[in-house]
Amino acid sequence: MTNYFDLHCHLLPDVDDGPATMADALALAQALVQQGFSTVVATPHYLEDFSQRYQAQIKQQYQLLCEALQEAGVPLHVVLGGEILLTPVLLDLAPQELPFIAGTKSLLLELPLYQALPSYTEQVLFQLQLQGCQPIIAHPERCQALQSDPASLQTLVQLGCLVQVNFTSLSGLYGKRVQRTAKQLLNDGMAHFLASDSHHVKQLQKANLQSLAKQYPLQLLLQENPKALLNNEPVKRMSQNRTPLAALKKLFRL
Ligand SMILES: [Fe+2]
Structure with missing residues (x-):
């Protein structure tokens, strides 16, 4: 019996581009339970x-969802967070205005998917940390700028950021290029968490966690590390996959 934690999920009904109705949200919650999740952070978009x-x-x-889950007998613990577009505006907000992941100082931050990294990226991430925040970069494998220049992500990690990769990316939901980047990040030990970033049931159905568990340390990335984060404890780094097969796959970008 797994006990996975999903740090990135658009589970709230009628808020963003997640489920439109409570019935859709309950269906997604049920699907997460079937995939082995016991705790989910609802992360509605914060753009501006x-x-x-x-x-x-x-x-x-969130309150309505919690009540509906209880009523329907769905055994899923949901806490609140947000998926926040990284902009300098964040530096002007008071701490109580920032959607931290429940009870922590962690912020799940997304970068533009189809543009160059904004010139302010490193500065904003640095300043946020000076203010006591722990930045988590959401699905870097989906950012074109990082696909073509993975060293930029390494710089952000060296600056103190944590990294969340979508397990649906590993399963090919966003196409071959994103899948290849996600695999490379995991083989290079660059991820601290996996998460679903699911908006509806169909996205989850694309992922086969049992199959992924044979290749990647899901226990660390979907359980130990997210649990540690929610408990305000330090997370662990992945060990790099340096097997000859992994090296060959990297060489041939498989
Ligand atoms: Fe998301």
């Missing part, structure tokens, strides 16, 4: 709206 009104809407939908 950090207003009290938006956050109140999120909290209301």
Whole structure:
């Protein structure tokens, strides 16, 4: 029996591009339980709206979801966080305006997917850490700038960022290039967490965790590290996969 933690999931109904209805949200929650998840961080998008009104809407939908899960008997513990677009605006917000992952100082941050890394990226990440925040880079394998220049991600990790890769990327949900980058990041030991980033049931159905567990340390990336993060404990680094097969795969970009 697995006890996985999903740090990145668009589970709240009628908030962002996640489930439109409570029934859809419950179906996604049920699918997560079937995949072995016991705890999920609901991470609605924060693009530019950090207003009290938006956050109140999120909290209301979160309460309704928790009640509906209990009523339906779905054994899934849900806590609140957010997926935040990295911009300098974050530096002007008060701590209570930032959607930290429940009870922690961690922020799940996304970078633009189809553009060069913004010039302010390193500076904002550095300043956030000076303010006591722990940045987590969401799905770097989906960022074109990082696909063509993985060393940039290494720089962000050296700056103190943690890295979350989508396990759906490993399963090919976003195409071959994203899949190849995700595999390379894991083989290079560059990920601290895997997560679903699921918006609806169909995305989860693309992933076969049992198959991925034969190749990657899911126990560390879906259980030990996310659990440690939620408990405000240090997370572990992956060991690099230096087997001859991994080296050959890297050489031929398989
Ligand atoms: Fe997301």
